[in-house]
Amino acid sequence: MSVAGAAADRARLPIVVIGAGPVGLAAAAHLIERGESFVLLEAGATVAAAVREWAHVRLFSPWSIVTDSAAVRLLEATGWPAPDAAALPFGHELVSDYLEPLAALPAIAAALRLNTEVLAVTRDGADKTRSRRRDRSPFVLRVRDADGVVEELAARAVIDASGTWRTPNPIGAGGLPPLGSEADGVSALLETAMPDVLGPARARFAGRSVAVVGSGHSATNTLLALATLARDEPETRLHWVIRGASAARSYGSDADELPARGAIGSRLRRLVESGAITLHERFGITALEELDGALRVHGRRAGEPVTLDVDRLVAATGFRPDLGVLRELRIELDDIVEAPRALAPLIDPNLHSCGSVPAHGEAELRHPEGDVYIVGMKSYGRAPTFLLATGYEQVRSVVARLAGDHESARLVQLVLPETGVCNTDDAGDAGGDACCADPAPVRVELSLSRP
Template sequence: MDGYPVVVVGAGPVGLAAAAHALERGLDPLVIEAGSEAGASVREWGHVRLFSRWAELIDPAAARLLAERGWREPEPDAYPTGADWAEQYLSPLAAALGERVRFGARVVGVARRGRDRVIDAGREAEPLTAHVETATGQERITARAVIDASGTWASPNPLGGDGLPADGERAARDRISYQAPDLSDPRARSRYAGKRIAVVGSGHSALTALVGFAELAEQEPGTEVVWVLRREVGDHVFGGGEADQLPARGALGLRAERAVEAGHVRTLAGFRTATAQADADDRLVLESFEGTKSVPVDEVVALTGFRPELSWLSEIRLELDPVLQAPVRLAPLIDPNVHSCGTVYPHGAAELAHPEDGVFLVGMKSYGRAPTFLAMTGYEQVRSVTAAIAGDAEAAERVELHLPETGVCGGAGLFDEPAAEQDGGCCGAPGAER
């Protein structure tokens, strides 16, 4: 397999880091990116300021590659926006990798050469193939290994509380958004100013949207915000606050809490959306599976998480957890039904391996439907994975990462239970090594 490249799907933070690590290992990386530039998905939420500092957003191997080209690292304690991250780090990194990054090309399938997923005979002796679509047609790239860092941004969860689109959701697409808007953009501002907006979700994206809309309500008369949560409002709904070891993440929750306490946001808790139908005034009314109805709203911002797109991996033998759609050995570490504190043991190739040798899902996609992914986790993943591909088992097994704690115990699944059943959490902070 030595003559074939390591195909990396996605030129986002983790994909480009994988290429940098592969290069240091003497491997030949080839990054395939559907967008026209590095960090295409990051740029779509470029107005959002990250709660990680620059020091936590730059991969060590990438930094070494960039330093060779005279790149100046940003102030380590500053907090960039998504646009800053893309322009000041991801674009220079893609440029440093040069022709090893191909834009405007989409991987539409991965297989074992000459074998569908059913065939055992001769399978291990064959390389992988990545089927790619470009503006000029299709091609097949033979690969030593495939690292899928395509993320989950393009496949948000629907508004519906059972994982499927709510009745009427598709028909109301013109009034439903699946990302926090940039309210500094005059077009976005005019869309929401003076309107009643339902924000559905309880993660960091939802908190970001609540803070932005609360500020809009202060400035634009008639603007109202309804926060629709699937869980009840409890002690942890605003995150870890001052206990969060990422201070900006904790501060976001505190700002959202103040917005609710100030009366800018009304809450509708324990509500799982079944339908979204227009009323006689052509405003949307959400109805829960229990028959509870929301007040009529003009706009809905559904921020209910993401899920992995797996259809183009259908000919690969993956071993995924039936609940999270994450690798089975990783799933117990991140399952929000049982895992505490949002703090995950550092992990790498051993937890990310599949029955199909040489195939790894990394980055946000490796988490399946689980939330709270940090860039640092992805960088550690690809350091270990590229070591494994290069045959350095010792480096692949070694842990080289200390993760900050969220200060929040009890996962999303536990938040649906009565408060008394959450007391004590399920476990303490994990150790830094194993």
């Protein structure tokens, strides 16, 4: 619906969901069950565009907790063959066996707009500073399609499930890109998180010296896959760079309630202890330099300069939210985590312990700007360890609130599997790393043991 005349009848406008990944599609499923009209906007050419970029990764969460309840109900009504609840799917299976069939449901397909990038969200006729009649004005989303055509859409509410995959954290110790990182010779030697080193990217890594930067699951997955590559290509040398004083948190625990998540940390520990991976602790990267086709990594450790020479570097330091599109809305975010203020203390890596997140929903995601919600991985801001089950409960609660069912919105239930690892002194380092949606390594069958 166009913006013209929309203010006169805001209640009839659709709810706009930004992002057609797992959480955005779950929001669509709940909106269908509630009988709410909606538009689903996806910047990519397909649904789950980000998931497809880590399609080679096996999730460490089973099918039972990576599917949404409303989505499953809609799919089962069509005769959809549900996967084995206990199996651990690869990213490509999550897409082909769940997300694509979900997106193909007529009620979702009719509301889905691909290749539609959201440029900005505001209120009709009111910038951030204007208060008069603000809550009566519809939202306006300025969007651009694949042909570069820009238009505006009106909405009565906005659910931002756009994720963080397109905005990785810089690898510099101070949260900025290292000096020299944008030089052509340097940028050609840098890789983003979770390249398929056993597939199409193999030639870039085989027989090379590789540094992986980060201490989260994306770094762990990459290191395990590289270790498998090194078994077949013995000249491959592996370095693991973290800014914290210890890798203990990355190693996980045998008490992890998701066994596959705990197992990948145990495998990583054994690789480090065997010397297959060289660990560089307390390494704060300050600059990058290209030398004869190789990369010199400059840093500081305990105030002293250090360097590391490698052929390629994988940046796996997590992600951060792109908040620019929401600039004209009254969004209240925590100063540290950049998550909704009421949610932040529950997930702040400086406070959060043992992998457990209390149940939370619409109330914790609410902003001064009514009827706009950030959900899914983007709701976690810069905090790590987001699980899909969290996002599904978030959108269930949010949609209930938008549909006027306040009681259901308040009754949130979320029981997440604990990691078995409580906070260490490296919480700040762990907080810089996040993973997409529960990944654990692909085709990794190490002799020492097997995202």
